[in-house]
Amino acid sequence: MLRVLTLAGLLALGGAAPGLAQTVAFGGMRADTSAPVEVTADSLRVVQATGEAVFTGNVLIGQGDMRLSAATVTVIYGEGGQQRIKALDASGGVTLVSGEDAAEAAQAVYDVDSGQVVLTGDAIVTRGDSVLAGDRIEVNLRDGTAAVSGRVRSVLQPGQQ
Structure with missing residues (x-):
């Protein structure tokens, strides 16, 4: 993983232009995408017209070992109603x-x-003391990879493996 981050970091520090995407491996940034999704929050509002559920206040979502927290999360259901979550929009x-x-x-x-x-x-995104930042980061939880675009910035710690 350090080699991939180092390459991304060298490219970023070498003056990567805005909009240039870098792909990196995250190792532990994975989730069991077939596991149930558990949501807790201070309040819930269901929008019947769109079939969405809006959770607000101290929202915590868990799926397998992955945890996502935010102030507001909208749960978008797929075909089959509220039995199948299609997407989560957190802000x-x-x-x-x-x-x-x-x-x-x-x-x-x-x-x-x-x-x-x-x-x-x-x-x-951080792993230990190493940091990778950008305008947009796309993380694939199935294979543990990510693509960073925008103004990419990386801080790598010497001696980490």
Whole structure:
């Protein structure tokens, strides 16, 4: 993992242009996308017209070992009604944690079927003391990889493996 992060970091520090995407491996940033999704919050509002559920206040979502927290999360259901979650749209201090890896952003959209999380707005991913940041970070929870685009910034600690 360090080699991939080092390459991304060298490219980023070498003057990567805005909009240039970098792909990195996160190792522990994975989730069992077939596991049930548990949501807790201070309040819930169901919008019958759209079939969405809006959770607000101290929202915590868990799926397997992955945890996502935010101020507000809208649960978008797929075909079959409320038995099948299609996506989660989180906003307000979004934090995603899986194993040693953590990510933060202003907003995150999690497509449950594909296992893809898109973090936007001052997105940052950390593993230990290493940091990777960009305007947009797309994390694939199935294979533990991510793509960072926008103004990419990386801080790598010497001697980490």
